[in-house]
Amino acid sequence: xxxxxxxxxxxxQTTLESPGRRFVLDARFVSTTSRTALIxxxxxxxxxxxxxxxxxxxxxxxxVRVAGNTLLDTAKAVDVPxxxxxxxxxxxxxxxxxxxxxxxNLAFGLCRLGQHPSEAEQARIxxxxxxxxxxxxxxxxxxxxxxxxxxxxxxxxxLAPQPHLLLLDEPLSALxxxxxxxxxxxxxxxxxxxxxxxxxxxxxxxxxQALAQSAVHLDGGHVTGAPxx
Ligand SMILES: Nc1ncnc2c1ncn2[C@@H]1O[C@H](COP(=O)(O)OP(=O)(O)OP(=O)(O)O)[C@@H](O)[C@H]1O
Numbered sequence: 692x693x694x695x696x697x698x699x700x701x702x703x704q705t706t707l708e709s710p711g712r713r714f715v716l717d718a719r720f721v722s723t724t725s726r727t728a729l730i731x732x733x734x735x736x737x738x739x740x741x742x743x744x745x746x747x748x749x750x751x752x753x754x755v756r757v758a759g760n761t762l763l764d765t766a767k768a769v770d771v772p773x774x775x776x777x778x779x780x781x782x783x784x785x786x787x788x789x790x791x792x793x794x795x796n797l798a799f800g801l802c803r804l805g806q807h808p809s810e811a812e813q814a815r816i817x818x819x820x821x822x823x824x825x826x827x828x829x830x831x832x833x834x835x836x837x838x839x840x841x842x843x844x845x846x847x848x849x850l851a852p853q854p855h856l857l858l859l860d861e862p863l864s865a866l867x868x869x870x871x872x873x874x875x876x877x878x879x880x881x882x883x884x885x886x887x888x889x890x891x892x893x894x895x896x897x898x899x900q901a902l903a904q905s906a907v908h909l910d911g912g913h914v915t916g917a918p919x920x
Contacts (some may be wrong), residue, residue: 779849
């Protein structure tokens with residue numbers, strides 16, 4: 692039988708330092724599921740793991756492999772720059788550009804800085820706008836959107852460059868309870884549809900149940916368990 696590489700094979704080591712404070716991250720895990728949750732108490736290093744995987748932190752040692760593609764392997768002097776890693780990120784507050792319309796937010800990250808989308812890029816943006824039910828909102832600014840619409844724009848923007856990995860950092864935590872329940876269901880459906888390997892940070896066991904197929908526990912910068920769900 693042919694060898695199928697794990698979806699995620701991660702070992703990231705780094706030290707964050709500021710006057711009087713030091714945080715050592717040494718997180719190692721393998722996941723064979725397409726959607727993995729990263730859980731742990733506040734300050735355990737979850738966001739730092741995402742940043743290290745995305746290539747957004749300097750001086751990270753170890754390796755990052757996504758479906759067999761090596762993005763980092765310091766033993767072999769491989770360190771793919773962040774821009775070339777094909778990793779899409781969605782942040783807690785969605786981090787949409789407030790002065791850009793929905794369509795411009797999607798185009799950002801797809802086109803070279805300051806350039807208009809090419810015909811192919813525009814076609815991709817149109818597909819995403821339809822796929823995420825944002826077609827009628829293409830000219831709207833983020834402040835005129837609901838929480839759910841903003842979430843869809845953030846996800847569509849992260850998916851625009853056809854990433855090989857999606858990193859979601861507490862995508863539901865800024866929402867009140869009823870919206871959170873509704874958007875959790877929507878997000879689960881969207882993730883099912885797009886089929887991109889996903890690593891999702893959350894505090895909430897309901898998110899893990901609804902959105903992930905396995906979970907990795909982080910504590911004090913170390914993985915303490917990777918139970919199956
Ligand atoms: N420059 C720094 N110097 C020292 N420690 C730092 C620095 N930056 C972050 N930290 C610490 O690193 C730890 C991990 O931070 P991180 O944001 O990854 O945690 P987290 O698990 O995502 O937390 P939360 O759930 O609250 O978002 C925290 O204890 C934080 O205080």
